[in-house]
Amino acid sequence: MRIAVLGLGYIGLPTAIMFASSGHDVIGYDIKPEVVDKINAGTSHIIEPEIEERLRSVLAKGKLRATTRVEDLRGSEAFIICVQTPLKDGKPDLSYLERAIRTVAEVLEEGALVIIESTVPPGTTEKMARLLENLTNLKEGKDFYVAHAPERVMPGRIFKELVYNSRIIGGVSEKASKLAENLYRSFVKGEIFITTATTAEMVKLMENTFRDVNIALANEFALLAHQYGVNVFEAIELANTHPRVNIHVPGIGVGGHCLPKDPYLLLANAKEEFGLIRMARRINESMPKFVADLLLEALNEANVEPSSAIIVVLGLAYKGGTDDVRNSPALKFIEIIRNLVSEVRTYDPYVDGTHKSLEEVVKGADAIVIATDHPEFKNLNWDEIKKFLRTPILIDGRNIVRKPPSGFIFKGIGRGDI
Ligand SMILES: NC(=O)c1ccc[n+]([C@@H]2O[C@H](COP(=O)([O-])OP(=O)(O)OC[C@H]3O[C@@H](n4cnc5c(N)ncnc54)[C@H](O)[C@@H]3O)[C@@H](O)[C@H]2O)c1
Structure with missing residues (x-):
């Protein structure tokens, strides 16, 4: 044809x-x-x-x-x-x-x-x-x-x-x-x-809304884990051993062209307000701010004045392994901290226009914030990286660093155990 x-x-x-x-x-x-x-x-x-x-x-x-x-x-x-x-x-x-x-x-x-x-x-x-x-x-x-x-x-x-x-x-x-x-x-x-046609439209939107609401629940569990001193990832892994439970992964936020907007497309032609779906969106949209608060807390612990701090954001894409930055929580996070700190540097091996080498970007910095779960970030040598930093702070927004590296002030979403 x-x-x-x-x-x-x-x-x-x-x-x-x-x-x-x-x-x-x-x-x-x-x-x-x-x-x-x-x-x-x-x-x-x-x-x-x-x-x-x-x-x-x-x-x-x-x-x-x-x-x-x-x-x-x-x-x-x-x-x-x-x-x-x-x-x-x-x-x-x-x-x-x-x-x-x-x-x-x-x-x-x-x-x-x-x-x-x-x-x-x-x-x-x-x-x-x-x-x-x-x-x-x-x-x-x-x-x-x-x-x-x-x-x-x-x-x-x-x-x-x-x-x-x-x-x-x-x-x-x-x-x-x-x-x-x-x-x-x-x-x-x-x-x-x-x-x-209308059922097909609704099916697609329901699929993504299901995932968005599930992630919002996981994010709320992560916030609760901080209050109870629990590692939410361990708790979720254990909860998911139940044959009828499938909790998604908490993180710095939900990005991409689809998940952040599809719940709103689903609600667009509805005649009344639907609270659950909107609330889930609000929770997911608030996660970059939560990571910014973790960063400020860590800077405070290290006695670094935020206004003089150099922050490195690892990853701009909304998702590991892609160059897609649409609605990326990394960008929202940068927007929040840009006016609070002295300098924000970015590094993303998939996205043009960011720093060329990791060494160059971390030199003299006060904190590293992981915003994307790119495979390249999973096995970084933190001992090596620490040598280039002015202050060794690591904030993990994607749970890629399972064991806090030694010598770092380390914080991560849902890591209430640290
Ligand atoms: N990206 C995904 O992972 C994904 C997954 C499932 C569904 N979708 C849906 O698929 C659709 C497309 O998403 P995408 O990520 O490919 O978007 P995209 O922005 O990557 O691509 C859209 C392309 O359409 C072009 N375009 C815009 N108006 C046009 C017009 N009038 N005529 C011809 N070309 C035009 C743009 O220049 C662009 O190149 C969206 O509705 C999205 O929600 C996307």
């Missing part, structure tokens, strides 16, 4: 590559020329294992090409929309999605299938189908077909999960579901479940 993928970011680019490597002719469309140029040159603008080899292979076979020209989308039998759906002033910003739908409307031909992969508030896919009808004078279910097929992959494992995860497909019409199922069968080996 001739497939157009709109939005070539963390989700769209791997998706376009997967369809192209399953034999389809894929045209990738993005509004950013620099993204399109890089992709056509065989370079990925996102970090993901295997992405560049796979990209180069489909480019070489002529199965994928990227463009910024709407005209190039003409003749597409399927459109897959993977644009961002962020929050703006706490409300879903669907302007990127609407713009993509308007682009599709310009070139939509009879019989085509339109799939929204972007995560959206319940009711959105139906609304977008109506918008397409109004813009084209065609009818969904008869002249064209619309389905929601939410993406459930995890960055870092995208190419495996695209194939082996099960998928939820919600067609606006029954035929839309059927067509979408056939299309994903090109590479999906997991189960495919068919439902309505």
Whole structure:
């Protein structure tokens, strides 16, 4: 089939590559020329294992090409929309999605299938189908077909999960579901479940809200552990030996493009207030401030005046092993401490623009704060690092340093035992 993928970011680019490597002719469309140029040159603008080899292979076979020209989308039998759906002033910003739908409307031909992969508030896919009808004078279910097929992959494992995860497909019409199922069968080996568009939207949002609320509970347990002198990670590990308990991992906060906003997308079109989900968000959003308080406490113990302190933040990405800094708690943490301390230095081997070497960044510093669980940070030689520090303070926001290194003032989220 001739497939157009709109939005070539963390989700769209791997998706376009997967369809192209399953034999389809894929045209990738993005509004950013620099993204399109890089992709056509065989370079990925996102970090993901295997992405560049796979990209180069489909480019070489002529199965994928990227463009910024709407005209190039003409003749597409399927459109897959993977644009961002962020929050703006706490409300879903669907302007990127609407713009993509308007682009599709310009070139939509009879019989085509339109799939929204972007995560959206319940009711959105139906609304977008109506918008397409109004813009084209065609009818969904008869002249064209619309389905929601939410993406459930995890960055870092995208190419495996695209194939082996099960998928939820919600067609606006029954035929839309059927067509979408056939299309994903090109590479999906997991189960495919068919439902309505609004149910599919809600399922995706419930999954991420479940995780966000679970993490908030874990974070609240961590705060309690400080009061009771307990190591919350040991307590959680023990609690999780119960066959029906699965407490997630506490930490400096919840970031990325999805978890911090999906609970708000779920609530966006609701007619009343829902307290639990909002409260969970508030707890998770407060965690960078808790880590800042741990830092101030440690500086105080070391008799270092905060206003003269040099702080090193290890990790800017929201999650270990990625370069994605969207809604990263590390950034929120930096925002909180920036005006309280003399200097904030950052080091992230995955993110451009931070210090080049660890040695350079820790030289003369008063405290190190771990904000991302990058694999590179797991086996650092703290004895070596200590030699470069002015004051040996270590604050672990990710529980990567299991045993406090000797000679450090050490604090960590949920480490009430120290
Ligand atoms: N990143 C994830 O891990 C993940 C996982 C599951 C679901 N999702 C959902 O998938 C969607 C995409 O997320 P992402 O992380 O890939 O976003 P992203 O920001 O990495 O990529 C979006 C791309 O779309 C482009 N774009 C914006 N408007 C456009 C338009 N009108 N036409 C064409 N291109 C346009 C942008 O330039 C960008 O390159 C979101 O709804 C997100 O919630 C993301």
